[in-house]
Amino acid sequence: MSTDEIDATTRLLARVEPGKPGGDPSAPEARALLVLITAGDFGPAEEHGGAVPGPRRVRRYGPQRLLLGLVAVAVLAAGVVVGPSLLGNGLGPATSYASSDIDIRREADLYVARIKNPYADHQRYREAFGTLGLDVDVRVVPAAPRKVGQELSVGVHGGVRESSGRTPEWLSSGMEEPDGTPCMAGQDGCYLVLRVPVGLTGQLVVRLGRPARAGEVYDEAGVTTATTAGGTLAGYRVDEKTVGEVVPEIEKRGLKITYLIATVAPENPGGYGMDPDKQDTPVGKDWIVWEAEESAPDTVRLIVTDERYDKNPVYGGPRDTVVKD
Amino acid sequence: MDSERPAAFEAVYRQTYGQITAYAARRCDSPQDAADVVAETFAIAWRRMDELPPGDEAVLWLYGVARKVLANHLRGEARRRAHRAEFDAGMADLYAASPDRGIELKVIAEVFRSLPDDDRELLSLVAWEGLDRRQIATALGLSRNAVRVRLHRARRRFSRALTEAGIRSTPECRLVPAERSL
Numbered sequence: 001m002s003t004d005e006i007d008a009t010t011r012l013l014a015r016v017e018p019g020k021p022g023g024d025p026s027a028p029e030a031r032a033l034l035v036l037i038t039a040g041d042f043g044p045a046e047e048h049g050g051a052v053p054g055p056r057r058v059r060r061y062g063p064q065r066l067l068l069g070l071v072a073v074a075v076l077a078a079g080v081v082v083g084p085s086l087l088g089n090g091l092g093p094a095t096s097y098a099s100s101d102i103d104i105r106r107e108a109d110l111y112v113a114r115i116k117n118p119y120a121d122h123q124r125y126r127e128a129f130g131t132l133g134l135d136v137d138v139r140v141v142p143a144a145p146r147k148v149g150q151e152l153s154v155g156v157h158g159g160v161r162e163s164s165g166r167t168p169e170w171l172s173s174g175m176e177e178p179d180g181t182p183c184m185a186g187q188d189g190c191y192l193v194l195r196v197p198v199g200l201t202g203q204l205v206v207r208l209g210r211p212a213r214a215g216e217v218y219d220e221a222g223v224t225t226a227t228t229a230g231g232t233l234a235g236y237r238v239d240e241k242t243v244g245e246v247v248p249e250i251e252k253r254g255l256k257i258t259y260l261i262a263t264v265a266p267e268n269p270g271g272y273g274m275d276p277d278k279q280d281t282p283v284g285k286d287w288i289v290w291e292a293e294e295s296a297p298d299t300v301r302l303i304v305t306d307e308r309y310d311k312n313p314v315y316g317g318p319r320d321t322v323v324k325d
Numbered sequence: 326m327d328s329e330r331p332a333a334f335e336a337v338y339r340q341t342y343g344q345i346t347a348y349a350a351r352r353c354d355s356p357q358d359a360a361d362v363v364a365e366t367f368a369i370a371w372r373r374m375d376e377l378p379p380g381d382e383a384v385l386w387l388y389g390v391a392r393k394v395l396a397n398h399l400r401g402e403a404r405r406r407a408h409r410a411e412f413d414a415g416m417a418d419l420y421a422a423s424p425d426r427g428i429e430l431k432v433i434a435e436v437f438r439s440l441p442d443d444d445r446e447l448l449s450l451v452a453w454e455g456l457d458r459r460q461i462a463t464a465l466g467l468s469r470n471a472v473r474v475r476l477h478r479a480r481r482r483f484s485r486a487l488t489e490a491g492i493r494s495t496p497e498c499r500l501v502p503a504e505r506s507l
Contacts, residue, residue, distance in 0.1 A: 006484055007480075014453045016453075021347055025338060037368050269430070
């Protein structure tokens with residue numbers, strides 16, 4: 001998503017529309033509050049000094065701790081206790097880990113994990129991070145070729161502890177050779193690498209893409225558009241055509257077809273949902289196709305609706321305004 | 326000086342009331358909570374008038390205060406509702422309609438709520454309050470570069486979380502919400 005799309009999406013959620021005031025200072029309730037405050041009848045529950053009074057345990061780090069940015073305060077306030085092992089006093093657990101499935105070692109402010117066996121039980125990875133005092137749950141899932149090595153989804157329950165006032169590096173991933181050179185999955189010595197900040201607090205859940213094995217369907221987060229450059233349908237547009245029109249073209253390319261029956265919100269505001277209960281509905285030849293995705297190495301999934309909408313719900317308008325082929 | 330204080334405060338109050346009430350209402354799930362945040366924010370401003378920057382900077386300073394009040398409030402600090410029935414009722418009007426219209430918006434709202442608190446705040450200050458990086462830096466007491474980096478990451482996380490949560494569409498675009506008539 002582009003920056004503008006993200007911001008537009010966020011704007012949709014505003015209870016009070018952006019740019020509009022919440023209340024009128026001349027309204028009776030506003031006048032009443034003003035009178036209460038200036039008369040000294042209303043005081044806050046406690047003194048809000050220069051720093052936010054946080055949970056008591058924050059205070060053991062001393063005043064300096066309280067002067068960190070709001071990010072750090074919020075992280076600590078979320079209930080995270082930073083154990084002594086992570087404070088760099090030498091009493092903590094090991095700083096590296098190695099097994100046949102995964103190697104992890106510390107490089108400056110990051111832990112660098114090399115996933116040597118992407119098919120291992122995810123608990124193996126979790127245990128490995130656990131020995132370093134981190135709660136990191138890595139799921140390595142099948143993904144379309146263009147998404148191999150990428151973080152497909154990231155969930156953080158907690159945050160990153162700031163160290164020495166520096167903004168911590170966030171996590172990153174990729175397919176890399178031992179010296180850090182980017183490489184293609186399947187080459188010798190080319191591993192999936194995940195970098196995690198040493199100051200991670202709470203839990204990190206991350207899904208990383210690996211190549212699909214024969215017969216495997218891509219993880220939900222590992223799909224990509226099939227009709228753009230590099231896709232299995234590159235050069236063939238399916239958007240706004242009927243199912244009857246595109247199916248023969250796709251089958252001609254030796255690909256199988258599945259469907260995603262999209263649910264479009266009233267007034268088609270852009271975007272769509274998938275109602276699992278409606279996916280068994282038989283798709284008619286006159287249904288409208290809005291886009292095609294890679295769902296497995298030999299299969300594309302058509303995003304369809306049973307009626308034609310004023311604009312493509314996948315793109316919130318014509319595909320051309322978004323995808324520049 | 327003291328005799329000028331109520332008038333000076335009232336000027337700031339009138340200038341910023343609409344923005345601070347909107348700020349609180351956008352972030353609180355109930356009108357009572359929003360009313361608490363507005364009232365506490367202005368009560369703090371009244372007692373810290375000396376620190377209140379002049380002109381347009383005042384609202385940025387108040388956003389920063391409101392943010393801290395909100396953080397404390399959400400931690401379940403004591404509430405101060407006495408003598409405020411009328412004010413609370415005024416805030417309630419803002420909650421008559423939920424912004425979470427439609428299936429997608431409900432999902433988007435859930436995803437948004439699941440983001441780290443700081444991500445939400447940065448995204449909101451841009452999209453809801455319409456602040457630029459410099460203004461956000463002032464309001465949150467961060468460097469502009471820190472705002473730039475954190476905002477970039479927040480947008481990226483939101484984008485990924487949306488994809489993960491079933492607001493699915495193609496990776497080149499995903500969701501392009503049509504502009505609501507605002």
